[in-house]
Amino acid sequence: MAAVVVDGNKLAQEVLSEISAKLEGASPKPTLAFVLVGKNHASEIYAKKKAEDCRKVGINSLLVRLPASFTQAQIINKIRELNADQNVDGIIVQLPLPPKIDENKIIEEISPHKDVDGFHPYNFGNTALGVGKIAPCTAAGVVYLLKKSGIKLEGKHAVVVGRSRIVGKPLSLMLLNENCTVTVCHSKTKGLPKYTRQADIVCMAVGKPRMLKASMIKKGAIVIDIGINREGEKLVGDVDFGPVSRKASLITPVPGGVGPMTRAMLIKNTFECYRMRRMENDSKKLS
Numbered sequence: 001m002a003a004v005v006v007d008g009n010k011l012a013q014e015v016l017s018e019i020s021a022k023l024e025g026a027s028p029k030p031t032l033a034f035v036l037v038g039k040n041h042a043s044e045i046y047a048k049k050k051a052e053d054c055r056k057v058g059i060n061s062l063l064v065r066l067p068a069s070f071t072q073a074q075i076i077n078k079i080r081e082l083n084a085d086q087n088v089d090g091i092i093v094q095l096p097l098p099p100k101i102d103e104n105k106i107i108e109e110i111s112p113h114k115d116v117d118g119f120h121p122y123n124f125g126n127t128a129l130g131v132g133k134i135a136p137c138t139a140a141g142v143v144y145l146l147k148k149s150g151i152k153l154e155g156k157h158a159v160v161v162g163r164s165r166i167v168g169k170p171l172s173l174m175l176l177n178e179n180c181t182v183t184v185c186h187s188k189t190k191g192l193p194k195y196t197r198q199a200d201i202v203c204m205a206v207g208k209p210r211m212l213k214a215s216m217i218k219k220g221a222i223v224i225d226i227g228i229n230r231e232g233e234k235l236v237g238d239v240d241f242g243p244v245s246r247k248a249s250l251i252t253p254v255p256g257g258v259g260p261m262t263r264a265m266l267i268k269n270t271f272e273c274y275r276m277r278r279m280e281n282d283s284k285k286l287s
């Protein structure tokens with residue numbers, strides 16, 4: 001039997017509607033600042049889509065364009081300004097940054113209270129510990145999507161392929177916190193199929209088109225495709241969708257699976273930053 005194909009757009013819309021209802025009548029509205037350094041076509045498109053989501057739910061967006069010639073110190077100064085700006089609730093520095101800039105240093109400069117991507121070591125640490133409200137968006141989106149699809153995570157063997165700071169690592173930690181047994185694979189893993197074939201849940205976060213073949217999963221596995229690869233005008237995931245969907249029990253498509261969930265979690269994180277900073281007193285901020 002063919003797998004259930006998860007409708008990420010529908011689930012994401014539910015999250016956006018919830019946030020929109022919570023923000024009804026809120027004054028002032030939250031403001032999310034987008035920092036774009038230099039010109040990057042993909043970053044421009046991502047920022048535009050995120051700003052559109054903000055508009056839909058009643059979050060103001062503030063576009064901060066910095067020239068590619070800006071030094072690391074100049075970018076850091078701008079982030080410090082945004083950290084201090086009481087009207088700004090969330091800050092996104094759109095990655096990638098120009099090669100001369102140390103991305104980690106920039107991420108560390110964003111106030112953890114405004115770190116809507118959830119990449120700051122403080123929020124990452126909380127995510128690893130299974131506490132806190134701000135988790136990296138894609139990982140949070142995957143866990144949300146699995147739960148909303150009725151998957152009982154406890155006791156499942158999850159194999160996460162990819163261990164990046166923004167996707168694979170936080171996802172493996174979040175699944176561990178959900179009581180999955182987690183195996184993490186990466187470019188130095190020897191004999192990948194022997195791991196993926198044991199998985200109840202396979203999460204692909206590599207960036208290689210159609211890498212996961214049907215022969216690499218067991219029958220009835222749950223397959224989460226996080227990869228986004230461009231083939232001309234078309235987007236494809238890391239999963240060989242047709243054959244894999246005939247063997248899996250549940251699968252996410254690309255596009256329309258994890259991508260919209262990532263954006264929805266960004267909106268949710270922005271709301272949480274706003275709520276924690278504006279609606280709770282200082283002593284509760286870090287709880």
Ligand code: NDP
Nearest residue numbers: 162163164167186187188205206207226227228258259262
């Ligand atoms: P990175 O390039 O940072 O990480 C890729 C990971 O894949 C690394 O851990 C790497 O291992 C691993 N890898 C590379 N080759 C292999 C291989 N042959 N076998 C096993 N593992 C391998 O990418 P990201 O984590 O940032 O993104 C991964 C994909 O997810 C991309 O396609 C990206 O576009 C997409 N993405 C999608 C999002 C969404 O919302 N759907 C959000 C963010 C990203 P090693 O660590 O050893 O180098």
